Amino acid sequence: MVNHLLIEIYIFVLAVFVGFQLISKVPSVLHTPLMSATNAIHGIILVGAIALAASVHGAVDVTISVAAVFLATLNVVGGYVVTDRILGMFKKKSAERPTE
Amino acid sequence: MNIVLQIGYLLTAILFILGVIRLRSPATARSGNLIAACGMGIAFIVTIIRYHSFSLPLIGVTIIVGAIVGTYAAKKVRMTAMPQMVALFNGMGGGAAALVSIGKLHSLWTHGISSPGASISALFTVLIGSISFTGSLLAFGKLQEWVSGRPVTFGGQKVVNGLLLLIALILGVVMTISGGRQDLGMLWLYVIIAAAGGLLVVLPIGGADMPVVISLLNAFTGLAAAATGFLLANNVLIIAGALVGASGTILTQQMSRAMNRPIQNIIFGAFGKLATAGGAGGVGATDGVVQTATVEDVATILAYARTVVIVPGYGLAVARAQQEVRQLMEKLNQRSVTVRFGIHPVAGRMPGHMNVLLAEADVPYDNLYEMDAINPQFPQTDVVLVIGANDVTNPAARNQPGSPLYGMPILNVDQAQRIIVLKRSMNPGFAGIDNPLYINPKTSMLFGDAKSSLSHVIRALDEV
The missing domain is CATH 3.40.50.1220 (TPP-binding domain)
Structure with a gap:
């Protein structure tokens, strides 16, 4: 049990370092999409919500877990769609207008 | 745990990191977002398979409705309303993390099971997840101008915040020690205090300080997701949460540096007050002539x-x-x-x-x-x-x-x-x-x- 926790702490600490390394190099032009994309990434809580919803019984637990699934789905789907929309607008040259 | 699930989650973590790497340049950023979305898709599919979730119609329907609402909102929002949309989706994530932890604790305790480790990570998630949820909703309301964007302050605000935090900590310690035997009312009280805390943190913050607060709430939700990973022994939650926590923290630092104000100052000292105090000190160098142009x-x-x-x-x-x-x-x-x-x-x-x-x-x-x-x-x-x-x-x-x-x-x-x-x-x-x-x-x-x-x-x- 303690070993298990230690491994999890290892993973957490290493991931924090990776995160700091990667994200400190994001230019400020991309700060909004960065925030929006990481917003979508924390929607990964959805898998936790699904796992919980599939394993609980009783009205209270089911209500709570289904509400969690709903919020997390909004977070994931909305987050990725908004980020894609924002990034779709970033263009290098004025000449490269989208051909719609 | 199921080997397919573990390999799927490993792939997800790799795709998240590759996605974030591509977010460092405007030319590759869009594909980075897609790569991260693929990672999310893999995690979703292996989870559904592992828990046979499509045999549970309620979950399936909830996901479909959530996806439709999320897509609709994300497609419809005007670009000028983007800050409040980002705040809103962030709040959803924080709320989801808090709910997962509340649900897990509730289910453990009603079955008489408890472990201090699970209680600590769950209570931590409930605290910051709820703060992120209500805080983001209030930030949304302020940006949408449903709520006044001016800083709202009242006497003894810091004392109230401090007291609430103290009560939450005491409740947390009591619940961790007595794990499972106590009345569940204590858990609900804890949730209410955390939710009120989120409102109180954002209430005194005015419009121009929003970039800092939105970044901070983003970091909170990331940490809440990581803490849920500890609770559920789910590595991909830990990794993703840590990535988001790091990103939110960096943005918060950069924003508060760009305002030359330490983060405590922004959270605890409303800018409006500070500024009037400074103005009264008589900087008064504006007695010159303003030239208007046609x-x-x-x-x-x-x-x-x-x-x-x-x-x-x-x-x-x-x-x-x-x-x-x-x-x-x-x-x-x-x-x-x-x-x-x-x-x-x-x-x-x-x-x-x-x-x-x-x-x-x-x-x-x-x-x-x-x-x-x-x-x-x-x-x-x-x-x-x-x-x-x-x-x-x-x-x-x-x-x-x-x-x-x-x-x-x-x-x-x-x-x-x-x-x-x-x-x-x-x-x-x-x-x-x-x-x-x-x-x-x-x-x-x-x-x-x-x-x-x-x-x-x-x-x-x-x-x-």
């Missing part, structure tokens, strides 16, 4: 310049004048005037807000310059056009030690040959501080709504 003057000055730097601020977003700015840029380019944009890190209501608005109007991102890149160029700039920006151009931040803004890094627009300021009125900016830039002999002011002022200037340019 639309024709502005058009002429711009037409005969060689280099123009446009400095946009929140006023541009309010007036929704981004298309006019792009038209102006194109008109000036036709006259072979070089047009660049100088963007302050905290211009607008979220990190990178101005970049998104200008991108929407098809302004190429290689015309947008960060503060450090544009500042050395101001002395060689013929005309600076300030549109709806105020405090981030205030020279008092550089040379008036008594000013509340003193020490904040600013765009040194006063070093240019001429400055034109488009502004609605002489009202001071959000911070309520006079701007000596406006009485600078090199400055001309054009009052009015930025959108209509700009379209008049564009028309006048044809006749120059």
Whole structure:
């Protein structure tokens, strides 16, 4: 049990370092999409919500877990769609207008 | 645990990291987002398979409805409303993390199972997840102007916040020690206190401080997801949460550095109050003459310049004048005037807000310059056009030690040959501080709504 926790702490600490390394190099032009994309990434809580919803019984637990699934789905789907929309607008040259 | 699930989660973690790597350049960022979305898709599919979730119609229906609502909202939102949309989706994530932890604890305790480890990570998630949820909703309300954007303060605010935190900590300790045997009412009380805490943290924060708060709440949700990973022994939650936590923390640091105010100052000291205190101290250097310009003057000055730097601020977003700015840029380019944009890190209501608005109007991102890149160029700039920006151009931040803004890094627009300021009125900016830039002999002011002022200037340019 303690070993298990230690491994999890290892993973957490290493991931924090990776995160700091990667994200400190994001230019400020991309700060909004960065925030929006990481917003979508924390929607990964959805898998936790699904796992919980599939394993609980009783009205209270089911209500709570289904509400969690709903919020997390909004977070994931909305987050990725908004980020894609924002990034779709970033263009290098004025000449490269989208051909719609 | 199921081997397919573990391998799927490992792939997800790798794809998240690859996605974030590609977010470092505008050219690859969109594919980075797609890669991260694929990672999410894999995690979703293996989870559904592992828990046979599609045999549970309620979950399936919930996911489908959530996906439809999320897509609809994300497609419909106007670009000027992007800060509140980001805040809202962030709040959803925080709320989901808090609910998962509440549900898990509730289910464990009603079955008489408890472990201190599970209780600690769950209670931590409930605390910051709930703060992120209600805090983000209030930030959404403020940005949407459903709630006054002005800082709301009352006497003893810090004491109330401190007391609530203390009660939450005591409840947390009691619940961890007695795990499972106590009355569940204590858990609900804890949830209510955490939710109230989120409101109290965001209530005293005014509009211009929003970039800091949104980044901070983003970090909170990330940490909440990571803590849920500890609770559920789920590594991909830990990794993803840590990535988001790091990103939110970096953005928070950069934003508060760009305002030259430590984060505690923003969270605990409402800017409005601070500023009035400073103003009363009598900086009073604004007894000079304000020179107003006509639309024709502005058009002429711009037409005969060689280099123009446009400095946009929140006023541009309010007036929704981004298309006019792009038209102006194109008109000036036709006259072979070089047009660049100088963007302050905290211009607008979220990190990178101005970049998104200008991108929407098809302004190429290689015309947008960060503060450090544009500042050395101001002395060689013929005309600076300030549109709806105020405090981030205030020279008092550089040379008036008594000013509340003193020490904040600013765009040194006063070093240019001429400055034109488009502004609605002489009202001071959000911070309520006079701007000596406006009485600078090199400055001309054009009052009015930025959108209509700009379209008049564009028309006048044809006749120059």
